[in-house]
Structure formats: structure tokens, C-alpha cells
Amino acid sequence: MYCPTCGSNNDDGAKFCRACGGSLTPETQDGPPPHVPNHLVWAILVTIFCCLPFGIVSIVYAAQVNGFVAEGRLDSARQASENAKMWAWIAFAVGLVSLGGFGVFSLGNGINLL
């Protein structure tokens, strides 16, 4: 069974996508609007822990996801969802590299400012 949100392959009978957490139960006409993940928790985590502005970009895309979902524009919501995820990963990677670099650079000076 393929996830309608991100296209990942999942076990048959799975209720949620292993990759994006989206619902795998078929969408019905009267049911609630389909879930498009906004990845907001990752946006906040990288904003707090990675020290660089890219996490804030991810927050902007998360806001767009929920705005598009509320308007019923699901294709735009999925696009914004991919962007939110991408910028969270970018923030994570840049944060990891710069923290590592600064960790080595400031080793032994005994200052902790994070």
C-alpha cells in the first residue's frame, strides 16, 4: 500500500505511513480533511537546538501547510509540507556541522553559551 501523501511503500493494513505519519485510511467525502504533515515539531526543535535561522524557514512552511489545508488546497499543502521537511533537515545538517566545528574550535576554553 502506497501512502497518498508522500508515496512511500507501507505494509498492507498499516493505519499510518511509516515515513510521513500521514493517514493510510481512504479519504471519504464526509470525513475530516486528509492529514498533511506540517513537520512543525521538527521546525521548533531545530530552531531551538541548531542555532541558525533555517529552522524559522521551516516554521513558515509549516504555517503554509495548515493554511492550505484549511483552504482545501491539498496539492499546495503537500508541496509546503515537503519544503518544511527539507528546511528542517537543512537546519539540522548545518547546525550539526557548525556545532561540531565550533565545538572543536572552542574546545577547552570552558565557555558554554548554547
Add this chain to the structure above:
Amino acid sequence: MSTDSEIRALTRFRLSPRAGYIALAAVGLVGVAVLYTFDPRNSGTYPICPFLGLTGYHCPGCGTLRALHQLLHGNVLAALGYNPLTILSLPFIAYSLADGAMKAFQVKALPRIFIPHQYIWGLFVGVVAFWVLRNVPVDPLTVLAP
């Protein structure tokens, strides 16, 4: 602006979510133990914030480790003083991570909370304002600095 296919190619690399949550739990447990034991104010255990090191200005995350250390020792007010953004985000972070982990392990989903987009825009404005204001060295605003 990236096309859809470019974005897909960039995000195709994905960790198995179960492995990801197990790794996150391991990092979290080690982090809690280290943060409880070593006070970030006076031990050379932790790295310096790269943004602060490069620019001399505090970022929205500065004070997070000191805040979490205080919280682990039960000092909520001191924790809020170091970084209110981090402490106030913790309930949302805990709920979202618990929900994501439960879905990854096919347990069950927690009730979904749809946050109206206006609130997320509010968070964006709040984070940017917090970032700017905690760097202003004028008296009432200095409480925002870690």
C-alpha cells in the same frame, strides 16, 4: 524556487522512522543524564552556540541547555528565565514526538490537533521578535537574554 522533482530528490534520503525514533530516544536519555549532572553555566562539557560565537548575538535557542538543566532540577522559574521559548514549547514537542513514535510503531494515534495557521504565523512572529528583543541591551528587555 525548486521544482517538485528537485524537492523530492533532496528529501528522498530517509531514515527508517522507527530507527529514527529509537536513535532520538537514545540521544534524549543520554542528553537528560548529561544535562542533569553537568551545569552548563560552569562546566566545559558543552559546545558554544555557533551563532553567538560568530556574531556575538543571542539566537532564539541560546540558554536552552541552561534552561533544561534548571528544569531537570525542578526550578521552573529559573528555566523560564534562561529560555521561555524552549520551556513553553516542551508540551507541544512532547505530544508531537509521542504521537509520531506511536504512529511509527503502529500503536495508535493520539487525537490529532490541527493548529490554525494563524497560530503558527504567530509563533513565527514571536520567534523573530524574541530573537531581536533579547539582543537589545535596554533594561526591561534584558530579562529575555539568557
